[in-house]
Amino acid sequence: MLTTEGAIATDVIAEKGTVKSAAYERFRQALFDGRLRPGQFVSQRDLVALLGLSIGALRELLPRLQFEGLLKVMPQRGIQITQIDLPMIRQAFQIRAAFEREAVLHAVRKLDDAALDAQEALHRSIMEEVRTKPDQALFERGQQVDDGFHNLLIAGTQNDLLIQAYGVNSIRIRLIKLDRVTLSAAVLPSAFADHLAIISAIRSRNPHEAMDAMDRHMMNARERALEL
Incomplete structure (x- = not known):
């Protein structure tokens, strides 16, 4: 049974964890909405103002962001947001491919046909709309379907360490997409055709076909x- 002091300490730790999570989410959103740009140099004062954090909260957040490769703290120069360059792209996709292979093999064994049917229907609906009335709102929904499909496979592993590592790398992948490749009338049909091939291979319960289909999609x- 917790003493009063123990209960207070537990509450403080929980609150501190919540504050750290909120600070991390603010940084992530600033990356995604363009307030922080890849390669940009900023000061701690800039980040405090931009993210609405205290200097203490920022200093607690910086080691995590640096460890995850989302920024570099550079003496005499400030803080540099991670750059989008060829090595970063290759490394991010190599990591992603390893996670996705494990996820698709698990899906072959565990993901039920009803979930596969729902994903196929979502993909085909978006593809049909692209042919008839493409617009920005549709591509945003398409991106949600794209993300949802991969997140479904990753979540299906029920491996907390893999899910956490995938989440960090997905930030890099999102930045690459924002910088270089967004879904469009030219890109979406090809990407979704890859997804449909993966869904078909999972439904066949053939691990080799499923992994080959995922490898092609990642490539x-x-x-x-x-290429851009």
Whole structure:
């Protein structure tokens, strides 16, 4: 049974963890909405103002962001947001491919046909709309379907360490997409055709076909990013 002092300490730790999570989410959103740009140099004062954090909260956040490769703290120069360059793209997609292979193998064994049917229907609906009335709102929904498909596979592993590492790398992948490859009338049909091939291979319960289909998808996505 917790003493009063113990209960207070537990509450303080929980609150501190919540504050750290909120600070991390503010940084992530600033990356995604363009307030922080890849390669940009900023000061701690800039980040405090931009993210609405105290200097103490920022200093607690910086080691995590540096460890995850989302920024570099550079003496005499400030803080540099991670750059989008060829080595970063190759490394991010290599890590992603390893996670996705494990996820698709698990899906072959565990993901039920109802979930596969729902994903196929979502993909085909978006593809049909692209042919008839493409607009920005549709591509945003398409991106949600794209992310949802991969997140479904990753979550299905029920491996907390893999899910956490995938989440960090997905920030890099999102930045690459924002910088170089967004879904469009030219890109979406090809990407979704890859997804449908993966869904078909999972439904066949053939691990080799499923992994080959995922590998092709990862290679195509990487090449789209590298060619620009």
